[in-house]
Amino acid sequence: MKKLVLTLLTLTLINVSFAQKIDVGVKAGLNYNFGGDLSELLPNGADAFENIVTGADNKAGYHVGLWMKVRLLGFYVRPEIVYTQLNNSYNSTSTNLNSDFKTKKIDIPILFGIKVIGPLHIFAGPSFQYITNSDFNQNEIQNISTNDFSVGLQLGTGLELGRLGVDVRWEKGFSNDLDGQFLSTNFNVDNRPNQIIFGLSYRFNERK
Known part of the structure; x- marks a missing residue:
């Protein structure tokens, strides 16, 4: 599936590069990640898990990438290809839990x-995500399950100021890229993205 998405995006970039009403540019910005529900495994046949912390400690990451906008009849389609690094931190004084790790991924929103x-x-659309690296410590997490390819949703709004653009968007992952249990605890972590993204973009071309 991930190869199909990458192939379709590449073909789209090639085929429409000669079309009219096409904008192309670069972008960068900050990601504030709230993702990663920390849950406690309940004993004695109770419900399987009970959330004790909704989201990891808020930590800033970043993104850089390329974008293209195809302007059509009153609306636009904007595919992007973006490198993103997310930072996660889980801490609990009651169990001496203190874990930090980074997730690096390629995002392909189609807005x-x-x-x-x-x-x-305003804009919305799916975001296809390919995880390139998660540097979690395997001495801290057991029963690890990972998924390199995941899907999410982005919603946002922005301003176009000449060749510059600014936008803010919310992204929520539908599928998890890491699932596991911290060693010496009964805490389970679900690391699907849930983040606010602030972006600054620059358009290369003159408007036709």
Whole structure:
């Protein structure tokens, strides 16, 4: 599936590069990750898990990438290819739990947007994610299950100010990229993304 998505994106970039009403540019920004539910395994046949912390400690990551916008009849399609690094931190004084790790991934959002008024626009669409590396410590987590390919949803709004653009978006992962249990605890971690993304973009081309 991930190879199919990458192939389709590459073909799209090639085929529309000669079309009209195409914008191309670069982007970068900060990611504030709230992802990673920490749950406690309950004993004596109770419900399997009970959430004790919703989300890891908030930590900032970053992203850099390329984007293209195809402007159509009153709306646009904007595929992106972005390298993202997310930082996660889990801490609990009651169990002396203190774990930090980074997740590095390639994001491919395919966004559908519309101009609202003036430079303001809104957008939404799926985000396909390929995990390139998660540097969790296997001496800290047991029963690890990983998934290199996951899917999420992005919703956001932005402003176009000449060749510059600014936007803010929320991303929620539908599937988990890491699932496991911290050693010497009864805590289980679900590391699917849940983040606020602030982006700054620059358009290379003149508008046609």
